[in-house]
Amino acid sequence: MNIPDKLSAVGISVFAQMGELARKYAAIGLEKGSPDFEMPTALMELSNRFILEGKNQYAPLHGVPVLRTQIANHISKKYQKEINSNSEVLVTSGATQALYISISAFVQSGDEVIIIEPAFETYAPTVLINGGIPIIHELDPPYFIIDWQKIQDLITPKTRMIILNTPHNPTGKTLKKQDWVALQNIVEDSQILILSDEVYESLVFDGQSHQSILRFPQLWHRTLATFSLGKTFHCTGWRIGYLIAPQYLMEIVLKIHQNNLYAPHTAAQYAMGEYLKNTEHIDSITPFYEKKRNLFIEEMKESKFELLLCEGSYHLIADYKNISKLNDLDFTVQLFKKHGVGAIPLSFFYTSRRSDEIVRFCFAKKEETLISGAQKLNRI
Numbered sequence: 001m002n003i004p005d006k007l008s009a010v011g012i013s014v015f016a017q018m019g020e021l022a023r024k025y026a027a028i029g030l031e032k033g034s035p036d037f038e039m040p041t042a043l044m045e046l047s048n049r050f051i052l053e054g055k056n057q058y059a060p061l062h063g064v065p066v067l068r069t070q071i072a073n074h075i076s077k078k079y080q081k082e083i084n085s086n087s088e089v090l091v092t093s094g095a096t097q098a099l100y101i102s103i104s105a106f107v108q109s110g111d112e113v114i115i116i117e118p119a120f121e122t123y124a125p126t127v128l129i130n131g132g133i134p135i136i137h138e139l140d141p142p143y144f145i146i147d148w149q150k151i152q153d154l155i156t157p158k159t160r161m162i163i164l165n166t167p168h169n170p171t172g173k174t175l176k177k178q179d180w181v182a183l184q185n186i187v188e189d190s191q192i193l194i195l196s197d198e199v200y201e202s203l204v205f206d207g208q209s210h211q212s213i214l215r216f217p218q219l220w221h222r223t224l225a226t227f228s229l230g231k232t233f234h235c236t237g238w239r240i241g242y243l244i245a246p247q248y249l250m251e252i253v254l255k256i257h258q259n260n261l262y263a264p265h266t267a268a269q270y271a272m273g274e275y276l277k278n279t280e281h282i283d284s285i286t287p288f289y290e291k292k293r294n295l296f297i298e299e300m301k302e303s304k305f306e307l308l309l310c311e312g313s314y315h316l317i318a319d320y321k322n323i324s325k326l327n328d329l330d331f332t333v334q335l336f337k338k339h340g341v342g343a344i345p346l347s348f349f350y351t352s353r354r355s356d357e358i359v360r361f362c363f364a365k366k367e368e369t370l371i372s373g374a375q376k377l378n379r380i
């Protein structure tokens with residue numbers, strides 16, 4: 001049979017490919033964008049408790065009320081944005097699903113979606129699945145500065161959405177207030193939606209505060225903001241994320257959500273709701289990861305890698321031009337094979353696959369992993 005493939009241009013996930021190399025060469029897993037340490041015990045116990053209490057049937061379509069209330073409280077405290085927990089919060093199966101249903105709800109055949117690359121790997125494929133056309137604005141190392149004039153030039157009558165990500169995976173950069181103001185001016189008289197991926201909202205370092213789209217009232221009517229409690233609380237496998245949007249947009253997204261998932265794991269939602277009641281839990285995340293970032297930077301001081309500025313997220317990118325002239329995929333394979341350390345080539349975050357002699361390391365790891373990873377990298 002000759003079955004057409006909607007995503008013929010898209011290969012298997014980079015993370016799956018690199019994970020395969022890590023297993024083959026028993027490398028230190030700095031490629032993997034998830035923690036190698038355990039999630040909070042109290043959260044595990046809460047999940048057990050709610051399972052035993054019988055919270056085992058379908059959750060409400062928007063998510064369980066206790067969790068939605070806590071999310072709304074968190075948004076109000078952190079971003080001074082009041083949202084309606086009944087109509088403007090949707091609990092999703094990770095941010096991945098929140099991104100998927102947000103794109104699917106609004107992008108129709110022929111619509112253009114501006115994506116700034118390097119970018120998280122699901123954006124462009126999800127646009128393609130829905131018949132949209134990714135319009136790519138490539139950022140250049142070492143500063144990865146968004147050229148807002150260029151974004152303005154890319155806008156056409158077909159532009160339906162712009163996707164942004166802060167703190168940014170893979171570069172570790174963050175958007176500043178002036179970025180949002182520039183965007184605000186560009187989209188002012190348009191019908192363009194902004195999908196703001198903020199899964200690393202709690203990982204902004206050096207005393208900066210996270211510039212969420214939710215801080216900008218003039219953008220609210222075009223906002224779809226995605227978050228990940230799996231990222232925040234070291235349990236990416238729980239697949240609990242959420243979407244914040246004004247009610248009139250949320251109602252459209254819900255039509256996709258109810259046909260795509262309905263609701264994520266019920267007991268996990270109750271556990272998250274209960275856990276978030278203690279605001280200490282979320283407030284402690286920034287110093288926890290900042291310490292890991294600083295440790296990794298310190299341990300890499302003697303290395304020939306040049307670490308680029310990491311303002312947030314739990315990833316850090318490193319230039320290896322003082323070590324090798326190989327392209328980044330070949331260099332990464334060599335890192336796994338010869339040096340026993342995992343990384344992700346930066347080219348995998350560009351549709352064009354351009355190679356800039358840069359790799360990404362993840363520092364969401366135990367201290368001993370970071371130290372032994374850095375020791376191996378220092379020897380190169």
Ligand SMILES: Cc1ncc(COP(=O)(O)O)c(C=O)c1O
Nearest residue numbers: 033094095096120169199228241
């Ligand atoms: C920028 C970005 N967005 C979204 C996701 C997906 O988040 P989740 O695990 O909650 O689906 C990731 C995961 O690595 C990410 O880095």
